[in-house]
Amino acid sequence: MTTEVGSETEVRKEPEKAEEQPAAPESEPAATNQTDEAKAAEQSANDHPAPATDSAQAPAEAKEKQEEAQPADNATPLEGEDTPASPPASEKKGISRFLPPWLKKQKSQSQVGPKESQAAPKEEAGVASVKEEDGEKGEQAEAEQTSSPTAAQPQVEEEKINGEPKPEQKEEVKSEEKEEENHSTGSADTQPAKEEKAAEESQEKSAAEESQEKSAAEEETKEAEEGGEEKKDEEESPKPEGGHSFIKSPLKLTKKVKMVMCHVTMLDGSQFPCEVEKRAKGQYLFFKVYEALNLLEKDYFGLSYKDNADQTCWLDPTKEIKRQIRNATWQFAFNVKFYPPDPSQLTEDITRYLLCLQLRQDIVSGRLPCSFVTHSLLGSYALQAELGDHDSGEHRLDYISDFQFAPSQTKEMEEKVVELHKTHRGMTPAQADAQFLENAKKLSMYGVDLHHAKDSEGVDIMLGVCANGLLIYKDRLRINRFAWPKILKISYKRSNFYIKIRPGETEQFESSVGFKLPNHRAAKRVWKVCVENHTFFRLMTPEAPIKAKFLTLGSKFRYSGRTQAQTRQASTLIDRPAPYFERTSSKRISRSLDGAPMINVTEPQESAPTSGENGREPGLELSSDFKVEEEPSEGAAATPTEGTEMKGDEPDSSQQDLDKTQEDVLKHQASISELKRSFMEATPEPRPSQWEKRLTASPATSLRLQAQGSADDKQKSGEAAWQAAEVEIEETVVVKEIRVAPKGSVTITTPEVITPVAVESEVEKPKDEVMEEQKRPVSMSSDSEEEEEEEAGEYHPQVTVSASVDQIKEEPEEEGEEEEEQQVNEEPVAEPLPEPVVEVKAQPVPAVVEENSATEPQLAPVAEESPEDILVTPDEAPNGHAESPEGHQGPVALEEEEEEEPRVNGDASHSETERLPQVICCSEPPVVKTEMVTISDTFAAQKTEIATKEVPIVHTETKTITYEAAQLDGSGDGEPGVLMTAQTITSESLCTTTTTHITKTLKGGLSETRIEKRIVITGDSDIDHDQALAQAIKEAKEQHPDMSVTRVVVHKETELAEEGED
């Protein structure tokens, strides 16, 4: 970050901003850093009375500073320039003036400069993963920062990372433009392929973050200095915010980055104001909220918002907020997203408490219908939890009139509640909550998300998505139910929503059920909810013996968060004294939202946020700290915090990553794509966590999306595309399962056996991704809805792109579809061949081991596995180059590295078409065993996206090695495979995802069971891939001693940077 000198500039800027912006007061404070600081201190004292510990504050401050600087940039180019230089403290102060007391508190914390600076570095280091995202943001931010003189150093760093040395001033301008336009122009420049989404956000945010991270030490020192500057920036920032309109108001202080004030309605009805960078990802806000709540078991929750059609949507943490909410207000609600079927398994009382609040809300709103008795009983537990034992003296009957227990509350009910309340004497609040949940969870509609729809005959029905599957209601009656295991594929096309049902024991063919939704958006919404719920609840892999000690991840595919299994796993690691929290809700809930609530919210935040939180959760904590700080200084802090938050999410090696990225950038600075790659790379290595994967994956996908988006909506494409891409990823997740089924069914179609299995996911992207890719086509909708629709139409896509996971990701939706089909076509032919040599030399990160046990070997020995093998390395999402057709040699293994990602819709389609033929080729080669090693580097052609947007390209080296045993003809019927398990084990340095498909095929009375295991090992370059592969194969053999290994496909993807290392 820049030094104090910068602050001076900032000061200057601030006044300017003040002038510009209506919020004159800001300018005044800004004018004098000292004054600002003083104010900030005061504010801080007032606002952050609580506990913002120095350490926590420090990081937050740093972030804030950055953010502030960013906002300032956004606000005014001039300002932005100035702002970078301006120390954060100054900004904060300035902001603080405008900001509410609590915000000020944050600022004050930031002012603490030295402390903050120290903390900041720590945070940065800890939040490596976050940094990745941040890095993207950072790019933007950097751009912004660069504009600002003070921020020069950080900016430079950032710029390096980005590889794009943008003029600072320009950047600032860009940033503003971006904000306005969706990152379009500015982002395009700075953002390389991946960044699509992240890049944009990251640019702004990350710029600050990156700068911080990279120059952590520098920042520290700088931060102290910057403190003042930032304050100034903050002051400045408000102006930009004002410019943006919305809630930004005076609170927002952004030199470079525009800040937006988000209002989050908490479960207790209170309002939690949070200033975020305009381009902040959802994650940032999530972390802020979680931090405020002191919530660790956060995966069950989400943030919702109302779209323009007043429909409730879930905020995707991996995407920019602005792109998701579009023109809607920055008003969010903190809600339970996944209702745990058994709340007693939640680890912490605070989590149960929040779930109780949500359920009470659901009950009062009528979403969760209850009988009179149940209303009364639940109400009595709520009373017990909040008021304690019934006191006949103190509690008169009217004491509960403040509470609302039911949509329509009668005196009779209140009497019943009191009567029952008396029986709970001695019950602690936690016990009362537990009892509440024990009863609520049994309710028929517990956790069921209803969507209006029509069946094929036009009859009004309701689709209910829940933990167990999809429920179909007509009026209040359940008329059908499709458990997740029975659903092979979920898709939507236009306003239609389809599910493909696994054939029953006596049925030969799978069937599809279609529903008509009111519109395309609704169809997509249902689809997304299904994908997320399926992923969250179904992929807990009951079998999965947990190898990893840490998190077990189901397939994240589409759903970017942790699965329930993972969450539970993670929860076991929670080791903190039960956090104190105040139960205050019910009254507020019943009474509606009072202004007061904010106080409530802030309180918890204050208590937790500062120091304690950081210590509690490493990743989160770090982020949280930043966040916390930011929160206090909403305006100024917000922008920087976002970056930090991101970091927090992915708390891996942010700094290191950044460094790497920088190096990469240096190498590739010339091309934006390179920049993108760098980001991509950086993220993957440092982050073993899924988040990272997601992030990385998302970019690629985003690229695709962008392409599509571009076709449809050029303007929108930028943002939309990114979002879409992310969405797609999620979609793909679904696809996997679907694919599995399809395989069986499809088999008939093509004799060719394209084994989807072969597909190896890139290091970053798990196999699942491939699945996701398939789905994507369907899902793509979000940004480029039209495109998505088109894609949906394509569904059936002929192309059997055995795209590797990566490829799939990159591949346009259509491709994904194709893949699905392909997979379907592929028959799992069990080949009782000698075990293929496990000798996987390749260090392939992801190794796929397929075991086929054919009770009865099928006729054709030659299995066409090759197609499957085709790995598409989705390195650079941007251009959808289907490089896939790399030789499928021999019989089995075909490896295709596809560098798809033609963001342009048209491009995508082309790629698809190309792929199809390729696929065919793959299928053709029947060879018993074949080893295919393909190395593809996808560097070029990645930016295909719309001109405005540049998609970050990631260079990836892909090696695929396939060992096949002689296979019989798979042409037989492929019956739907079953996704038995999907588990991800994450340890410090690597992440292993194992996906098991079991396919049973009946041929001529012979039944063969084919088990495909996809093992994706993702991790740092220092992983011993050979050993990992050998271990995987060994385990596979041990698990299925009676089966033989027929093929081993190893696909290794390495990022360029990593390659260099290798």
Added chain:
Amino acid sequence: MASVLPYGCFTHAVVRGIPETFGKVDNEETTTDLAKAQRQFGVLTGALRQKVGLQLIEIPADPELPESWRIEDVAVIQGDTALITRPFKQQRRREAEAVRRVMSELNLTVVELGAEEGGSVGATLEGSDVLFTGREFFVGISSHTNHRGAEVLADTFRDFTVSTVPVCVGTRLKNICSMGGPDTIIISNSDGAKKTLRMMEQLTDHHYEVLTVPEGAAANCVYVRGPSKMDFLLHPPTEECPDSVPAFQKLTDYTLLPTACSEASKLGGHLSSFCLLINRKPYF
């Protein structure tokens, strides 16, 4: 919550005597033996009272209502809520009057299906088409029960999932299945029953043990976990379903109470037709 207790915990049984007009429905002369029917009724009520230990409330027979003995049809009771149904036959709707009084006396919350002519117009519902498993309701859509009736049921018992299942023409849901325990469904072996069972299995979130009996008449039993915490199963005797009794003996630790209902069977009735089972023990 109503669902706190597993299925089968009852304290009261409401029955209605066999009228002299038993079997004389729609002016059709049947071969029913009134005296035998009354004897069988006596055995049943005796078993419920003395063996199972339920408090028995017997509503006097009303000659004006020849089918009033099928008291099961008139109300659906869960927890402390009693839904007074609307039988398909117009002439049976008067049967509800006496039942309604009894329900009120038992302090049950009485809900009228036909009370409000708004949404329930045309709704018909009979208790013999309703299977409550303790966790959810299944409503057989039959000639006597329609969707509207099921909707009212769902609206009444909001805590529970109410699923509709198809029932073969001419039969009632309770003709082909009944509860044989908290998680056990006894179902007949007929194709129609299998079809219904498949649908039930598809619709439910829970897992039930299925006890398949070869004879249709054996599919309707009355399971009660009496106050003594013993499992009782009233089932048709060997004379009526010789092949199914071994199946019942698979139920371990059950007290099997063979109870004849051959006369009722001639009229399409079954064991559960005779009684409404209620739990008045507070469970909070």
